[in-house]
Each structure stands twice: as structure tokens, then as C-alpha cells.
Amino acid sequence: MQLCGICSENLPKYRCPACRIRYCSLGCFKKHKTDDSCQQVKDTTPPVTTPLPEVCASTAEEPWTADDLLDEDSQSDRVPLERLQQLGESEALRSVLQNPHLRQLMMAVDSAEDKAKAMKKAMQEPLFVEFADQCLKIIEPTEEGSDEEC
Template identity: 35%
Template sequence: MGPRQCQVCNLVQSKYKCASCYLPYCSLVCFKKHKESPCVKPPSSEVKTSAALESPVKKPIVIDEPIEVLQKFQLEAIASSSEIRDALNDQALQELICRIDCSPNAENEFDKAMAEEAFRLFTDKILSTINP
């Protein structure tokens, strides 16, 4: 399956897909426009074809220390932080996070990302939010 066109603007190759209905879109602007109307998960027959669109990197979740797992109140603090939400609007930061998440060697990508000031500031905001 080759590259797909954004189904919102129909102008650009899509980089992303909606988590609910798997509609291909190219940017945050198109995603927000798509979310203006409700979308639904496709029937199970379409879900099988969409599995091919998912990330090929399957990483097991390895937890060396239980203390590494965030508590519910910490996750809620991150989700409710306007500073963190504002930072996540930055396209370059979104791309960095996606690069880390999609990498077979996430630790190496994370180390590279830490060289960038915007990412370092972002991680500092998260750490200060979960450990006030």
C-alpha cells in the first residue's frame, strides 16, 4: 500500500491517521477540521485492512522498576497542564516525539532529542508537573 492522500484537504500526502476512524490526514489543522464532526470506528472488516497502516515497530512494555510507572494523579496533572498542552502544539516537538515513539531504538532517539532545547524544556515541564 503506497502513500495516501490527506482525506481532509486532498492536497498533501497524509502523515497520520485518525485513531477513531483511521481517516488519513496531513496536519494538525486538518485533524482539527476532521474532528469538527463526529467520526466512528469502521466495522471489523475494515479494521483488518487498517492494521497494515499501523506502525511496524512492536515494542514490548518493559518495566524494570515499578517506580517508573506514573500514578493516575501524575497522568492527570500532565493532561490538565496548559503549559504542556501549549508545548505540544509545536509541530517540531510533535515530530520529535513521533520519531522517538516509532523508533526501534527509542532510547537512542530520546538521547538525540535531548540535544534540542525545545525537547529539554518540554521534558522539564513534565518532570516538574509530576514531581512538584
């Protein structure tokens, strides 16, 4: 079992995009960025990524990979690349993402300190539930709805 590379107390949930060190929280990330030990690591294998729509394109120099977000125990929950590409190609999903209120909700969840609490609050919003349902229709289609474009 691996511990946070900064505090050595908690299980890491994240990985620094520059030096790939694993850390457990925003506090540890900030502490890591303030010291001078963070050095860019050159990866010889290109990460598997999918292009993001313009409305949510990242400004980071290097794209995130699944390894940045998932620990070893979570790898079984990994969504196949083909399904992720279908998310990016879905007209219904693009239509829902045009709503500024939904984008504001998503930014609030993304920037929240307590993401579980923020997600629970967002799931009370019908618009966010509609977005989540659209994503799930693509990621885990039901037998009867698998032929429909989501």
C-alpha cells in the same frame, strides 16, 4: 523471570494489546502478528486510563495500561494516576505540545528502532528539553515550585 513469549530468548519489554502476550522487540511483535495465534482477551477489570488530548489520542481499540508497558521490576517507577491526570490538565504542557516540530521529534522517538539513541538525540533539542522539563515539573515538583501550575 519471564522471557519473551515469541522468541523465548530475551526479557519482554512490551505486551500485545490484543492477547496480552509479552514480547521483546518489534521483530517479535511482527512475527506474532503474522501467525494466527493472537486472540483478543476479554479483561473483566477495566484498565485505569486517562483521556489523552486530541493531538495524541490513540487509534487503538483498547487503551494501553501501565501493565502493557512496565515489567514487574519497573512497577516501582510507576507514576500515580493523579500526576498523570495533572499532565493532561496542564495548560503550559498543552502549549508546548502545539509546536509541530516537537510533535515530529516525539514521533521520531516513538517510531525509532533504537529508542535510547533517539531519546539521546532528541534531548539535544532545546524544545524537547523544555517539554521534558514541563513534564517533570508536574510529575516530580520541587518544594519551591510545587504551588505553581506547570
